Amino acid sequence: MKRLLVLLALVTLASSPPAQAGGGAGIVRRPAPNFVFTDIGGERVNLSHLRGQVVIVLFGDLGCAPCRQNDQLLRPYQLEDLTNDLVVSLHERVNSEALRRYDAAFTFSTLTGPDPGQEIARRYGALPIPTTVLIDRDGFIREVRRGRLDEGQLVRALGGLL
Numbered sequence: 001m002k003r004l005l006v007l008l009a010l011v012t013l014a015s016s017p018p019a020q021a022g023g024g025a026g027i028v029r030r031p032a033p034n035f036v037f038t039d040i041g042g043e044r045v046n047l048s049h050l051r052g053q054v055v056i057v058l059f060g061d062l063g064c065a066p067c068r069q070n071d072q073l074l075r076p077y078q079l080e081d082l083t084n085d086l087v088v089s090l091h092e093r094v095n096s097e098a099l100r101r102y103d104a105a106f107t108f109s110t111l112t113g114p115d116p117g118q119e120i121a122r123r124y125g126a127l128p129i130p131t132t133v134l135i136d137r138d139g140f141i142r143e144v145r146r147g148r149l150d151e152g153q154l155v156r157a158l159g160g161l162l
Helices: 002-013 065-080 096-104 116-124 151-159
Strands: 025-031 036-038 044-046 055-060 086-091 111-114 131-135 140-146
Touching: 036 111, 055 065, 055 116, 065 086, 065 151, 096 111, 116 131, 140 151
Parallel strands: 055 086, 086 111
Antiparallel strands: 025 140, 036 044, 055 131, 131 140
């Protein structure tokens, strides 16, 4: 039932403009800068190899409550509604062991890794955190959301990508 309601909301809201709540949103259409990082499993992840999938990149920090809340909101959508698409969760000022413990608390894992010195976040203009960047299947940034997400914002944002 929840899946049906989410899909109905996506169809209904697909043409709605994005919400401006919280830190606001920016609609863009520019190529997403490529990045490579090592996830908590030790695998190298290259954004350019993910072309053809919707990629949601969450820039955050383990010490940031809104960052953790955004991560908690995004993960179930990847599991239930974006089974072929990805959430990438990048965190600053964290070691791999702390990140593994954080990720283990979730029932579903994402591509989670460190962003030392916020190098990737700076390339994306994703400061301050939390910032969520939605990248379409063609590798273009379609939306940038700053601050805490709510479910309505997420549904509207995904409506333009799916």
